Amino acid sequence: MSRYKAVVIGASAGGFELLVNLLEALPASFPLPVLVVIHTASSGNTLSQALAKAASLSVVEGVDKQTIQQGRIVVAPGGYHMLVEDEGYISLCVGERVCHSRPSIDVLFESAADVYGDKLIGVILSGANRDGANGMKYLCDQGGLPVVQDPATAVSPVMPKAVLKQCDVEHIVKPEEIPELLVQLAQ
Amino acid sequence: MGTTGREADEIKVLLEAVYLRHGFDYRNYAMASLRRRVHKVLDESGIKQIIDLVPAIWNDDKVASDFLRVMSIPVTEMFRDPPFFIELREKVLPILETYPFIKIWHAGCATGEEVLSMAILLREAGLEKRVRIYATDYNDQVLKAAKEGIYSMDKIPLFESNYQDAQGKGKLSDYYHARYDQAKFDPELLSNVTFANHNLVTDGVFGEMNLILCRNVLIYFNKELQQRVFRLITDSLCPRGILGLGNGESLRFSPLARHYEHIDASLRLYRKKL
Ligand SMILES: C[S@@+](CC[C@H](N)C(=O)[O-])C[C@H]1O[C@@H](n2cnc3c(N)ncnc32)[C@H](O)[C@@H]1O
Numbered sequence: 001m002s003r004y005k006a007v008v009i010g011a012s013a014g015g016f017e018l019l020v021n022l023l024e025a026l027p028a029s030f031p032l033p034v035l036v037v038i039h040t041a042s043s044g045n046t047l048s049q050a051l052a053k054a055a056s057l058s059v060v061e062g063v064d065k066q067t068i069q070q071g072r073i074v075v076a077p078g079g080y081h082m083l084v085e086d087e088g089y090i091s092l093c094v095g096e097r098v099c100h101s102r103p104s105i106d107v108l109f110e111s112a113a114d115v116y117g118d119k120l121i122g123v124i125l126s127g128a129n130r131d132g133a134n135g136m137k138y139l140c141d142q143g144g145l146p147v148v149q150d151p152a153t154a155v156s157p158v159m160p161k162a163v164l165k166q167c168d169v170e171h172i173v174k175p176e177e178i179p180e181l182l183v184q185l186a187q
Numbered sequence: 188m189g190t191t192g193r194e195a196d197e198i199k200v201l202l203e204a205v206y207l208r209h210g211f212d213y214r215n216y217a218m219a220s221l222r223r224r225v226h227k228v229l230d231e232s233g234i235k236q237i238i239d240l241v242p243a244i245w246n247d248d249k250v251a252s253d254f255l256r257v258m259s260i261p262v263t264e265m266f267r268d269p270p271f272f273i274e275l276r277e278k279v280l281p282i283l284e285t286y287p288f289i290k291i292w293h294a295g296c297a298t299g300e301e302v303l304s305m306a307i308l309l310r311e312a313g314l315e316k317r318v319r320i321y322a323t324d325y326n327d328q329v330l331k332a333a334k335e336g337i338y339s340m341d342k343i344p345l346f347e348s349n350y351q352d353a354q355g356k357g358k359l360s361d362y363y364h365a366r367y368d369q370a371k372f373d374p375e376l377l378s379n380v381t382f383a384n385h386n387l388v389t390d391g392v393f394g395e396m397n398l399i400l401c402r403n404v405l406i407y408f409n410k411e412l413q414q415r416v417f418r419l420i421t422d423s424l425c426p427r428g429i430l431g432l433g434n435g436e437s438l439r440f441s442p443l444a445r446h447y448e449h450i451d452a453s454l455r456l457y458r459k460k461l
Contacts, residue, residue, distance in 0.1 A: 063437045064406045065413065080435045083219035085409070092406045092435040093220040094262045111219040 002186045004145070005119040006068070006084075007032050008112045010105030010135070012039040012127030014155025018175045019125065023055035023073060025179035030057055032121075032186050034073040035090070035112060037082065037103045039131070048075040064092045076103035083111035099131035109135025118143025121185055123178060125149045127159025137166045147171040147181060197237035198225060204241045209251055211325070212388045213258060215412035221258075228257050259326040260407070261297035264345055265359075266304045267402070268434045269352035274454045275305075276354070279429055280312045282458075283397055289318045292396045292423065294387060295404030296322040299333025299377075300346070303362075304353075305400070306376040311356045315379065321393065323385035330382050336372040343370050387416050395425040402433035402455075410440075417443045421459065430457045 011019050015038060026034075034057070040047060051073070052059035059073040060066070062082045066074065067089050076082035080092040081103050098104035109122055109132065122139045124132050126149060136146055146169045151157035153174050164172065173181060198221070202214045213221060225237060232250060234240055243250040266272050283289045293302050302322045309315045324330050338346070347359040363370040385393065387404065399420055405413050420430060421443055430438075430447065432455040438444045439452075450456040 062435070063439070064435050065410055065437075065440045067440075077435050080406075081220070083217075083223075085217060085219050087410070089410070091217040091219060093223075093260070094403050094406070095220065095223070095260050096262065107223070111223075114219070114222070 002031060003119060004032060004121050004185055005116050006112060007034045007121045007123065007182060007186075008109055008139075009034060009036045009123040009125070010038075010109065010127070010132040010159075011036075011125035012101075012105075012129060012131065012156065012159055014126035014128070016040060018149070020051060020054045022125075022175065022178055023051055023057070023059065025176075026055065026057055027183065028056040028071070030183065030186060031070050033068045033070055035062075035068070035076075035082065035084070035108060036073060037076045037105045037108045039101050039103075039127070039129075040078075047078070051075060062090050062092065065089050076108065078103075081107040083107060084115045085111075086115055099129055101129070101131045104135075105132035106135035110138045113139040113142040113144055116144070120144035121147060121182065123147045123182075124160055124163045125175065126154035126156050128156035129158060130162040132159055133162035133166050136163045140167045145171070145185070147173065147178065149173065149175050149178070194222075194237065198222065201225065201237055201240055201244070204245055205251075205254065208245050209255075210389070211255060211258075211386070215388070215409050216258075216407050217409050220407065224257050224260075228254050231257070255326065256328065259329065261324070261326060261329045263297040263300045263403075264342070264349060265300040266346065266349035266353040266355075267301065269349050269354075271431065271434065271454050271456075272304060272308060272353035274451050274456055275431070276308055276312065278450050279398065279431075279456065280308070280314065282429065284312070284314060286397055287317070289314065289398070290394065290396050290425075291318060291320045292393055292399045293320065293322040294385070294393075294399060294401040294420070296324050296330075296333055296382075297326075298329045298338075299336065299382075300338070301400065301402065302333065302380060303336060303372055303376060304350075306380065307350075307355070307362060310376065318379050320380040321396075322380055322382050323393075325384060325386035325388075327384060330384060334377070334382050336374065336377055338370050338372075340365060340368045340370055387419065388412065392419055393423040396423050396428055397425055398429045398431070399424055400431045402431060403436070404433075405436055406433065414441060414443070417441050421446055424459045426459065426461050428459045430459065431455060432457075
């Protein structure tokens with residue numbers, strides 16, 4: 001059994017393509033739940049549909065009180081923060097934006113770190129703002145494992161850089177290396 | 188871990204105190220966002236520990252009302268999720284039209300934007316005169332704003348574009364007067380509306396409603412409380428009454444789902460079975 005229980009992923013500008021490739025490369029047997037926040041203008045639904053087409057795992061748009069399941073990818077719906085509850089389900093919130101964002105990566109990462117502690121993997125991809133930096137810091141403080149896209153490979157390096165400034169990260173990787181890394185960690 | 192152990196205990200004590208002293212029952216709110224709110228109150232008040240909020244909230248009405256304000260999250264907009272309003276217009280109003288008199292309940296109406304949107308929809312459908320709208324929230328502050336129907340001009344561009352996306356029949360400016368930096372909506376729109384304080388957690392059933400909108404309120408409750416409130420809502424609907432939820436909400440995970448059929452599941456509109 002893996003020592004990890006869940007993966008959270010945050011992406012913004014320049015991250016959509018990467019996310020599609022990442023989810024496409026995760027095998028159907030991937031054993032952990034994956035929770036995703038991506039900032040885009042398009043609605044969550046079109047987003048999760050686009051991702052669902054690519055992925056071999058099931059991809060759904062997050063619905064309030066939906067159970068978190070292994071091997072299921074949940075994408076935060078547009079206009080809502082997505083949080084993890086102790087009891088193993090997600091809840092949504094329309095509270096104020098964090099780093100100009102709703103959904104916010106910080107909000108997902110912090111609530112997930114509260115529940116999963118050191119059994120959580122956090123992944124930050126390309127992005128043009130600093131949402132995710134505080135969340136990843138908090139995740140690290142709770143003993144979680146950070147994985148960050150090498151800023152040199154990112155269309156918008158602001159987000160990965162902001163994370164690296166605040167956290168001690170062993171896994172600074174090219175995006176195409178992330179799926180395999182996650183599969184290994186999840187074993 | 189954050190929500191277990193000591194912090195969880197402190198939050199428990201705090202919520203008990205808020206309930207005993209002020210009657211607001213947050214004990215079954217969803218913990219993850221509640222926790223963020225509690226930390227926000229801490230940040231704003233300069234108080235360091237959650238447990239120290241207890242005497243502050245007990246003795247100081249200002250801290251108590253700040254707590255309520257932060258917990259309430261009255262974030263809303265006119266014609267939020269325009270496709271929902273298109274569906275209301277096309278599928279729901281024709282059903283309501285068959286009743287001689289129509290009763291609508293907005294539960295958790297916040298500052299009233301959703302109520303105004305409904306009033307505009309009803310006027311454009313010529314149903315205005317046959318409707319009584321009940322608009323409730325447990326936050327008196329927002330109810331007061333809702334009654335006034337005045338919004339900052341900064342918000343109007345978003346409201347206007349939502350209205351257009353919702354296939355409104357005119358221009359939003361047909362319904363308000365701009366004065367300085369504020370938009371005052373036609374008071375006639377609210378003439379059939381009764382605003383009232385109602386707490387979904389601690390107050391009772393609301394009467395035989397034909398349509399209930401309870402959008403983006405249930406997300407703040409844990410599963411157990413959601414069930415209780417779904418029960419209250421179901422009991423407040425007339426037979427074949429209609430329920431509309433927020434875009435991120437669903438009846439799917441509730442045992443009460445069997446009492447409803449879908450009008451449009453993706454748009455969160457449900458109809459109570461006989
Ligand atoms: C996010 S707003 C939703 C406004 C509107 N329905 C919409 O969707 O745009 C949530 C509202 O629910 C209210 N609320 C929260 N708990 C409540 C309770 N127990 N009883 C009544 N209203 C409640 C809050 O005060 C807030 O105004």
